[in-house]
Amino acid sequence: IVLYFYPKDNSSGCTQEANQFKALYPHFIKQNAVVLGVSLDDVASHQKFSEKLGLPFPILADNDHKLANEFGIVRNLGLAKIARRETFLIDPKANIVYHYSSVNTQTHADQVLADIKKYAQVK
Numbered sequence: 001i002v003l004y005f006y007p008k009d010n011s012s013g014c015t016q017e018a019n020q021f022k023a024l025y026p027h028f029i030k031q032n033a034v035v036l037g038v039s040l041d042d043v044a045s046h047q048k049f050s051e052k053l054g055l056p057f058p059i060l061a062d063n064d065h066k067l068a069n070e071f072g073i074v075r076n077l078g079l080a081k082i083a084r085r086e087t088f089l090i091d092p093k094a095n096i097v098y099h100y101s102s103v104n105t106q107t108h109a110d111q112v113l114a115d116i117k118k119y120a121q122v123k
Contacts, residue, residue: 001089002087002089004017004036005037007039007082009039009041010045017108017109020106021057024109031113033116035057036059037057038060038067038068039061039082040063040068040074040083042063046061085103086103098115
């Protein structure tokens with residue numbers, strides 16, 4: 001499972017990152033990987049964002065911050081809270097095998113895909 005957290009639907013960086021995962025999605029499927037995007041936005045916002053970009057993978061609404069708190073990636077911006085841009089690669093036994101705390105929205109999906117391939121060779 002590729003569980004990638006992002007700050008906000010429709011922001012430039014989040015759109016770029018989602019488009020990178022979309023472009024490489026067939027390669028993730030070939031590696032038996034599930035891609036899930038997550039932000040603290042609500043379902044309606046996610047539906048618009050997903051439809052606008054034509055995303056082939058689900059994005060999860062974590063508007064109660066439960067999942068983001070569980071992974072320790074909630075960022076307080078005064079009155080607002082957002083998810084930090086971080087990704088977790090989770091193996092079939094639910095172990096986190098990679099944690100990406102520094103993400104470049106232009107190259108991140110490539111990096112995750114390469115790490116999945118590396119991990120598959122080790123196993």
